[in-house]
Amino acid sequence: MKGLFVTFEGIEGSGKTTQVAKLVERLRACGREVVVVREPGGTPLAEEARRLVLDPGLSPSPAAELFLYLAARADLIERVVIPALERGATVLADRFDWSTRAYQIAGRGLPQEAVVRANALATGGLEPDLVLVLDLPLGVGRARQQASGKVRDRMELEDERFHQRVAEAFRAADGGTIVHVRADRSPEAVQAEVWDALARRFPLIFSPSVG
Numbered sequence: 001m002k003g004l005f006v007t008f009e010g011i012e013g014s015g016k017t018t019q020v021a022k023l024v025e026r027l028r029a030c031g032r033e034v035v036v037v038r039e040p041g042g043t044p045l046a047e048e049a050r051r052l053v054l055d056p057g058l059s060p061s062p063a064a065e066l067f068l069y070l071a072a073r074a075d076l077i078e079r080v081v082i083p084a085l086e087r088g089a090t091v092l093a094d095r096f097d098w099s100t101r102a103y104q105i106a107g108r109g110l111p112q113e114a115v116v117r118a119n120a121l122a123t124g125g126l127e128p129d130l131v132l133v134l135d136l137p138l139g140v141g142r143a144r145q146q147a148s149g150k151v152r153d154r155m156e157l158e159d160e161r162f163h164q165r166v167a168e169a170f171r172a173a174d175g176g177t178i179v180h181v182r183a184d185r186s187p188e189a190v191q192a193e194v195w196d197a198l199a200r201r202f203p204l205i206f207s208p209s210v211g
Contacts, residue, residue, distance in 0.1 A: 002085065003084060003087070008094055008134065009102070014134040020036060022194075023092060056152075102169035131175075179197045
């Protein structure tokens, strides 16, 4: 792959969408092709899966929920992400496989080994070059959502214990491609740390002097 795959993870209200938008603007100003995707979504099939899995009127089993997410991911990877990476674009994803770990393994209690294997099949083994986890206290994220007036979807309507398990999974996320960023600051301060993390990991692309 000639391109770069960067994913943003975190609880609801952590500012993922805001940070993706800011990074897109900065990268395009530098002349780079940027492709933005969200999960679930991004293709007709994936958008339909999104509608189903987030509908408060439906109550899929944990396994059915997992497979809706993975079906959406498999289609997005094949139709959008891989072609973009092959032509050298930077792909920024609002959620990816760490959300599966947080919501379906930690939140729902599905078996880790089986979920990881199923996810590998959905992605064809594709992994992000960098995972930016936006860390935010659960209460702050909830307050941000309430202040925004956003209508809550099925996942956001889950009980407090579920969201606590999800938040703990994000806080504990660890690995060679994972960088934690404090999200309890201004969007500008968070973006500065995001860019710094990218510059350290990929200095030829994200030089501190660029953008």
